[in-house]
Amino acid sequence: NVPNIELKYSVIPEWSGGYVSFARVEHCKFIVVDGSSFWLGTSNCEKSYFYTSRNLGIVVRNARLAGQMQSIFLKSWSGKYVELIAPDGEYTPREHGERK
Numbered sequence: 001n002v003p004n005i006e007l008k009y010s011v012i013p014e015w016s017g018g019y020v021s022f023a024r025v026e027h028c029k030f031i032v033v034d035g036s037s038f039w040l041g042t043s044n045c046e047k048s049y050f051y052t053s054r055n056l057g058i059v060v061r062n063a064r065l066a067g068q069m070q071s072i073f074l075k076s077w078s079g080k081y082v083e084l085i086a087p088d089g090e091y092t093p094r095e096h097g098e099r100k
Contacts, residue, residue: 007085008077011094021098026076030069037061038069 012024030040041057043049060066076082085091 001087008082009085009091010076010079010082012081019095019099022096025094025096028072028076030073032066032070032073035070036063036066038066040069 010026012026014020014024029043029045030038032038037060039057039059041055043053043055043057049055
């Protein structure tokens with residue numbers, strides 16, 4: 001445990017019509033900084049995405065827009081499909097991609 005840090009993950013239920021490959025995931029990539037600016041991009045938070053692949057990222061310094069992005073984050077963070085990660089918990093990865 002690290003004081004003042006919480007991690008959560010979301011699991012969106014399968015569509016009522018069955019499995020849809022590469023769907024039903026939260027895949028947003030943004031960081032809001034102090035309610036005044038934000039980064040929005042296509043990179044996952046992994047070194048190779050920033051150093052060895054072609055992606056796009058922008059930094060926006062606008063408090064009004066940053067506030068809107070923060071509202072989007074908080075809606076997700078507090079959503080009904082979100083669970084707190086327990087440091088000693090066990091988690092089964094969800095299936096993504098094409099079924100064989």
